[in-house]
Amino acid sequence: MFALTNIFLSALLSSILVIVGLYVWSWSRAHYRFLVSALATFLGFTAWNILQSSTGADLALNIDWPIFPLSWSDVGSGVAAFVATVITLGLIIDRRELAWRIVAASGIAGLLAMLVDLFVL
Numbered sequence: 001m002f003a004l005t006n007i008f009l010s011a012l013l014s015s016i017l018v019i020v021g022l023y024v025w026s027w028s029r030a031h032y033r034f035l036v037s038a039l040a041t042f043l044g045f046t047a048w049n050i051l052q053s054s055t056g057a058d059l060a061l062n063i064d065w066p067i068f069p070l071s072w073s074d075v076g077s078g079v080a081a082f083v084a085t086v087i088t089l090g091l092i093i094d095r096r097e098l099a100w101r102i103v104a105a106s107g108i109a110g111l112l113a114m115l116v117d118l119f120v121l
Contacts, residue, residue, distance in 0.1 A: 002053045002121065010121040011045040014081065014113040021108050027101055036093055037085050041109045044084030048077050049121065070118055077121075078114025085109045 015038040022034035051057070052073060085106035094102065 002049055004050070004053075006121060007046060007049045007053065010049070010116055011042045013120060014045050014077075014116040015039070015042040017112040017116065018081075018109045021112055022105060025105070028105060031094070033089060033093070033105060036088055037105055037109050040084040040088040041081040041113050044080040044082075045077050045113050045117070047084075048080035049117075052076070070114075074114050074117040077117035078110040081113035082106045082110030 018038040018041045019034050022028040022037055025034075028034040028037070057073075083106075086102060089097070089105060090099070090102040
């Protein structure tokens, strides 16, 4: 079971990495998309890990692969951040934007969230 403070701190670290990672892309800076993506990452990461922790699924999903120490729990954090960012950017903020940009920004957010979950949480 994860402590709530650890979840929030890891989600905050994920958000900070998303800000840094997306800030270098000029498209992301145009309408403060990097901040929106960071907020969506924070919410997705937090929701996934609180859900896991409260249901006890973190014990079942935290089994590392034999070759690479990545668990389904880590992948789920990345997927939750990706989906939250896709929904926020693609359906709420930038509905007329090209899909590849939305998916690329969301992929970066999901990858960074997964790495934070892998190495920090």
